[in-house]
Amino acid sequence: MFGRLMPTEGKFFDLFNQHAELCVKGAREMVALMSNFDDLENRVHAIEGVEKQADKITYATVDLLHKTFITPLDRDDIHKLITxxxxxxxxxxxxxxxxxxxxxxxxxxxxxxLAELVLACAEKVKEAVGMLHNMDNSRQIVAVCEEIDRLESDADHVMRAAMSKLFRDEPDVRHLIKMKAIYEILETVTDRCEDVANIIEGIIVENA
Structure with missing residues (x-):
């Protein structure tokens, strides 16, 4: 009786999908920023705005997690995925x-x-998350996760080649330091996308 009166699944999958859409939106803004610096300030503000929207969804997900008696996935998996x-x-x-x-x-x-690879990863994250509500999609979800892994490996190769070229050819030490930082951050974004893929694959193993 008590269990029937408590919230059950809530809107977790809707929240995941909303957040994934913002990841894609932010990645598109990053590609646009890297392609054209004429509107840099507005691009930066746009990405900051998307990040703030995503924070609200993350907070809403965690709050719902605390209020929900029966969750559609393991509670720890929900928290790890949205984080x-x-x-x-x-x-x-x-x-x-x-x-x-x-x-x-x-x-x-x-x-x-690297920015383009970030976008490709974000689009695949959105695709995988969008199928997560139905475990009948498990085979397709795993295939998408494997694609994210491949894209992350591509980003590793691009960064290694970029670093080698930078230290070999860039005479301006200040510019070298700046570009090195940008390379590392963008490559780390693909790492986090791979982390999401790994979490999703774990969810499939537990639930499919």
Whole structure:
């Protein structure tokens, strides 16, 4: 009787989907920022705004977790998933603010490529999260997670090549330091996307 009076699944999957959509939106803004510095300030503000929206969804998810008696997934998995998704946008905000702080007016093709890989990862995160409500999708979800792993490996290769080129060819030490920081942040975003994929794969193992 008591259990029937308590909230059950709530809107966890809706919240996951909303957050994943913001991850994609933030990543698109990052690609646009890396491609055109004419509107840098507005791009940075846009990414900061997306990150704040995502924070509200994260808080709402955690709050709902505390209020829900029966959850559709393991409580720890819900918390880990929304937290790692939030890390994606936190890092995108860090990257945008770092570009602004360092007063960069152009970036290397490798930085642009890393931003594109971030977007590709974010789109795959959204795709995987969008299927998570139905464990009949488990095979497709695992395939998407494997694609995220591949994209993260691509980002590793791009960063290693970019670092090698930077230390070999860049004569300006200040610019070298700035670009190194941007490379590392963007590559770490793909790491966090891979973390999300790993969490989702764990959820599939537990529930499918």
């Amino acid at each position: 790692r998704m939030d890390d994606i946008l936190d890092l995108l905000e860090d990257a945008a603010q770092t570009v602004s702080l360092y007063d960069l007016h152009a970036v290397t093709p490798e930085a642009k490529r």
